[in-house]
Amino acid sequence: xxxxxxxxxxxxxxxxxxxxxxxxxxxxxxxxxxxxxxxxxxxxxxxxxxxxxxxxxxxxxxxxxxxxxxxxxxxxxxxxxxxxxxxxxxxxxxxxxx
Amino acid sequence: xxxxxxxxxxxxxxxxxxxxxxxxxxxxxxxxxxxxxxxxxxxxxxxxxxxxxxxxxxxxxxxxxxxxxxxxxxxxxxxxxxxxxxxxxxxxxxxxxxxxxxxxxxxxxxxxxxxxxxxxxxxxxxxxxx
Amino acid sequence: xxxxxxxxxxxxxxxxxxxxxxxxxxxxxxxxxxxxxxxxxxxxxxxxxxxxxxxxxxxxxxxxxxxxxxxxxxxxxxxxxxxxxxxxxxxxxxxxxxxxxxxxxxxxxxxxxxxxxxxxxxxxxxxxxxxxxxxxxxxxxxxxxxxxxxxxxxxxxxxxxxxxxxxxxxxxxxxxxxxxxxxxxxxxxxxxxxxxxxxxxxxxxxxxxxxxxxxxxxxxxxxxxxxxxxxxxxxxxxxxxxxxxxxxxxxxxxxxxxxxxxxxxxxxxxxxxxxxxxxxxxxxxxxxxxxxxxxxxxxxxxxxxxxxxxxxxxxxxxxxxxxxxxxxxxxxxxxxxxxxxxxxxxxxxxxxxxxxxxxxxxxxxxxxxxxxxxxxxxxxxxxxxxxxxxxxxxxxxxxxxxxxxxxxxxxxxxxxxxxxxxxxxxxxxxxxxxxxxxxxxxxxxxxxxxxxxxxxxxxxxxxxxxxxxxxxxxxxxxxxxxxxxxxxxxxxxxxxxxxxxxxxxxxxxxxxxxxxxxxxxxxxxxxxxxxxxxxxxxxxxxxxxxxxxxxxxxxxxxxxxxxxxxxxxxxxxxxxxxxxxxxxxxxxxxxxxxxxxxxxxxxxxxxxxxxxxxxxxxxxxxxxxxxxxxxxxxxxxxxxxxxxxxxxxxxxxxxxxxxxxxxxxxxx
Numbered sequence: 001x002x003x004x005x006x007x008x009x010x011x012x013x014x015x016x017x018x019x020x021x022x023x024x025x026x027x028x029x030x031x032x033x034x035x036x037x038x039x040x041x042x043x044x045x046x047x048x049x050x051x052x053x054x055x056x057x058x059x060x061x062x063x064x065x066x067x068x069x070x071x072x073x074x075x076x077x078x079x080x081x082x083x084x085x086x087x088x089x090x091x092x093x094x095x096x097x098x
Numbered sequence: 099x100x101x102x103x104x105x106x107x108x109x110x111x112x113x114x115x116x117x118x119x120x121x122x123x124x125x126x127x128x129x130x131x132x133x134x135x136x137x138x139x140x141x142x143x144x145x146x147x148x149x150x151x152x153x154x155x156x157x158x159x160x161x162x163x164x165x166x167x168x169x170x171x172x173x174x175x176x177x178x179x180x181x182x183x184x185x186x187x188x189x190x191x192x193x194x195x196x197x198x199x200x201x202x203x204x205x206x207x208x209x210x211x212x213x214x215x216x217x218x219x220x221x222x223x224x225x226x227x228x
Numbered sequence: 229x230x231x232x233x234x235x236x237x238x239x240x241x242x243x244x245x246x247x248x249x250x251x252x253x254x255x256x257x258x259x260x261x262x263x264x265x266x267x268x269x270x271x272x273x274x275x276x277x278x279x280x281x282x283x284x285x286x287x288x289x290x291x292x293x294x295x296x297x298x299x300x301x302x303x304x305x306x307x308x309x310x311x312x313x314x315x316x317x318x319x320x321x322x323x324x325x326x327x328x329x330x331x332x333x334x335x336x337x338x339x340x341x342x343x344x345x346x347x348x349x350x351x352x353x354x355x356x357x358x359x360x361x362x363x364x365x366x367x368x369x370x371x372x373x374x375x376x377x378x379x380x381x382x383x384x385x386x387x388x389x390x391x392x393x394x395x396x397x398x399x400x401x402x403x404x405x406x407x408x409x410x411x412x413x414x415x416x417x418x419x420x421x422x423x424x425x426x427x428x429x430x431x432x433x434x435x436x437x438x439x440x441x442x443x444x445x446x447x448x449x450x451x452x453x454x455x456x457x458x459x460x461x462x463x464x465x466x467x468x469x470x471x472x473x474x475x476x477x478x479x480x481x482x483x484x485x486x487x488x489x490x491x492x493x494x495x496x497x498x499x500x501x502x503x504x505x506x507x508x509x510x511x512x513x514x515x516x517x518x519x520x521x522x523x524x525x526x527x528x529x530x531x532x533x534x535x536x537x538x539x540x541x542x543x544x545x546x547x548x549x550x551x552x553x554x555x556x557x558x559x560x561x562x563x564x565x566x567x568x569x570x571x572x573x574x575x576x577x578x579x580x581x582x583x584x585x586x587x588x589x590x591x592x593x594x595x596x597x598x599x600x601x602x603x604x605x606x607x608x609x610x611x612x613x614x615x616x617x618x619x620x621x622x623x624x625x626x627x628x629x630x631x632x633x634x635x636x637x638x639x640x641x642x643x644x645x646x647x648x649x650x651x652x653x654x655x656x657x658x659x660x661x662x663x664x665x666x667x668x669x670x671x672x673x674x675x676x677x678x679x680x681x682x683x684x685x686x687x688x689x690x691x692x693x694x695x696x697x698x699x700x701x702x703x704x705x706x707x708x709x710x711x712x713x714x715x716x717x718x719x720x721x722x723x724x725x726x727x728x729x730x731x732x733x734x735x736x737x738x739x740x741x742x743x744x745x746x747x748x749x750x751x752x753x754x755x756x757x758x759x760x761x762x763x764x765x766x767x768x769x770x771x772x773x774x775x776x777x778x779x780x781x782x783x784x785x786x787x788x789x790x791x792x793x794x795x796x797x798x799x800x801x802x803x804x805x806x807x808x809x810x811x812x813x814x815x816x817x818x819x820x821x822x823x824x825x826x827x828x829x830x831x832x833x834x835x836x837x838x839x840x841x842x843x844x845x846x847x848x849x850x851x852x853x854x855x856x857x858x859x860x861x862x863x864x865x866x867x868x869x870x871x872x873x874x875x876x877x878x879x880x881x882x883x884x885x886x887x888x889x890x891x892x893x894x895x896x
Contacts, residue, residue, distance in 0.1 A: 005229050005232035009235035009236065012236060012276060012279055016239055019268050019272045020243070020269045023260075023262075030261070036258050036259075037258040037263055037347075038260075039347060040347070048886070048887070052426060056494075060493065063639065064639075066697075066700065067638055070699075071649065071650065072636060074645055077643050081640070104569075105567040108579075109582065123615075123619075130610045130611040130612055131609065131612065132607050133598065133609065138607065147610065159840065161756065162840075190389075190816070
């Protein structure tokens with residue numbers, strides 16, 4: 001029993017080591033440039049932040065319409081709030097390049 | 099026109115309100131019950147809760163006028179204190195069991211409040227059996 | 229085979245440490261292959277832990293008593309069901325279960341988010357690795373399930389109180405909850421360490437947090453039901469430290485689930501969310517520390533064990549490091565917008581959070597008070613039930629009301645005219661119910677009256693939301709009401725699933741109020757009952773018929789005191805409470821008799837107190853109105869959570885497009 005257990009244990013250890021070394025075994029020689037973790041450059045980050053703003057503005061617009069239709073917001077409030085929200089959404093879309 | 103965000107003010111007021119309610123409550127309702135070991139009972143007045151091990155012999159009936167009589171000692175201690183108890187006895191009650199009872203010391207005997215016994219649920223994490 | 233188990237745990241520890249160290253280096257120096265290697269290490273660690281688990285399970289099922297753990301927690305006669313659940317019946321096994329669940333969560337969370345949250349993942353891996361290393365270290369060095377001994381003929385058996393189906397389901401559910409809170413915590417740390425403090429980490433962990441929160445809630449309800457049905461004292465929650473240990477992280481997680489909505493929609497409350505998720509995670513570790521260390525006297529006795537200081541040290545480390553990280557990244561956590569009005573949905577979320585956190589912290593204070601007084605005064609002082617009940621009402625009732633108001637308030641700024649229009653129906657419902665309660669004689673308890681009135685308010689507002697929403701949908705898309713309703717819920721899963729969950733909480737509140745404030749109790753005084761004696765309680769008549777003695781029922785003996793129950797002249801059958809005495813374990817269990825009415829939700833509980841030598845009995849009878857609403861609430865809760873968790877293809881596409889867009893320009 002003991003030898004069986006030891007053999008299984010050794011197999012487990014080996015399997016784990018192999019699995020952990022897999023990235024290095026698959027690409028043994030890569031230049032440091034090719035080994036870089038993904039990191040967005042400034043332009044990509046800006047685009048992402050703009051995309052988030054656009055989604056947020058569009059969602060707020062949609063929610064305002066829904067709240068108005070279900071009676072949570074009066075017509076006056078709706079008229080007062082829709083303008084600025086539409087402008088925000090338009091700006092976000094424009095900044096992203098439509 | 100930029101308005102100062104009221105959020106900070108709200109948070110500050112809430113914290114103050116909570117503390118106020120809290121202090122008011124503890125002032126009115128008083129503190130809780132002290133939990134001590136049977137060995138700390140000597141000359142102690144007032145209501146306390148004691149935690150210890152049940153020591154036999156166990157006599158009497160908890161529903162009869164005389165109550166159930168047994169003794170309690172510190173967990174891991176030696177000196178035992180006599181206890182008289184009325185009311186529900188925990189399901190696991192027996193000599194050697196850890197229990198908690200609330201009551202007062204009266205003429206050298208700990209008189210427990212009715213139904214105040216707590217026997218501990220089966221321990222999941224017992225140390226090695228000796 | 230214990231050597232295999234021990235070896236597997238050592239391998240697991242090594243892999244977790246590697247994942248932590250290599251992952252941290254890879255994240256810091258931005259090395260891709262090393263980062264993937266660290267991720268693989270977490271998955272491999274899961275495999276190693278699974279091997280250890282398999283070894284333990286096999287030993288349990290084979291009754292291998294050379295394993296000290298198996299001998300301590302099972303016996304040959306133990307039904308297979310409970311032999312299986314003995315896996316988590318003790319300290320070492322339950323730690324192994326924790327580790328398994330943790331690594332499973334870790335592997336899955338990392339795998340599913342490896343593209344969408346790419347930048348954050350690099351730091352999530354070492355964080356998860358650190359937590360896993362802690363538990364693996366405990367298992368290797370402090371509490372190993374693989375201790376051996378000369379095998380005795382039979383094991384010690386499982387305590388009879390633990391021999392019920394709840395033992396099989398309650399701990400795993402709780403663990404899925406507790407451990408699941410590690411995932412949002414790890415992603416939060418990942419966000420801080422990588423500097424990517426936008427919504428990405430919240431979006432990535434939203435479903436994981438919700439799932440963990442659901443499991444934790446269900447686990448607690450199961451525990452309450454277990455206490456009610458099996459322990460037999462007529463109650464379901466005793467504000468016991470071990471119970472509170474699960475409630476506190478759940479409350480913090482509830483607050484977190486709400487405040488992340490504000491961050492997603494408005495870009496506000498970023499620092500608050502960080503602090504909340506740290507609090508929830510620390511409370512979950514603190515909870516397991518309380519339960520295992522035996523440091524607090526509670527009805528759940530866990531004797532002093534050496535494991536306490538380890539947990540305490542770990543909590544201190546985690547708290548210190550995570551708070552330092554938050555402080556370091558404070559500039560990045562500036563809000564994009566500010567709170568514009570105290571009457572707005574953002575504000576109601578803020579109030580909701582403050583109330584939840586206040587309740588959570590008062591419970592925490594009550595739990596740690598004995599520890600603090602012991603340290604300062606030399607004797608521990610426990611706070612009683614009244615303390616908790618008081619604060620539950622002070623914070624819980626406003627929370628209940630807020631559940632009805634919040635959804636009806638608009639974002640940014642709600643005008644009084646809009647509020648008046650939307651709130652008048654729920655207010656009218658609340659007033660009507662309140663008057664009805666007073667007329668029915670329930671006005672004696674103000675908390676009960678308020679609880680019911682507020683519940684009516686919330687239910688009315690929820691129903692209105694569904695009705696108005698369906699009407700609006702129908703106005704846009706046409707068609708019948710039912711398709712419009714289905715479409716409405718399908719398009720707004722989070723909102724309407726959330727409303728269903730709110731309804732569940734309302735049922736819970738009604739059930740709790742009814743069964744506590746409006747219950748009726750009878751207790752036999754000094755003169756015990758003899759056959760033929762009658763007891764009247766809450767309109768029911770109990771007649772003691774006979775005492776039955778069954779000296780040999782398998783592994784125990786039974787005593788039952790049978791009562792015939794009548795309401796007026798109609799018979800409601802019999803109730804036979806009693807006690808069981810287990811031979812091998814030398815222990816008695818109280819078998820409470822519960823008669824439930826599904827129509828009124830009421831329970832009649834009869835507990836056998838004592839039996840005199842000549843067969844006379846002492847009993848306690850509790851009539852608890854509406855208590856079954858609590859268990860019904862559990863089912864509604866699950867339904868609501870499932871709706872909210874259900875994947876939304878449209879939303880997935882939008883998110884993929886958003887994060888894909890930015891990634892399209894990047895290298896691999």
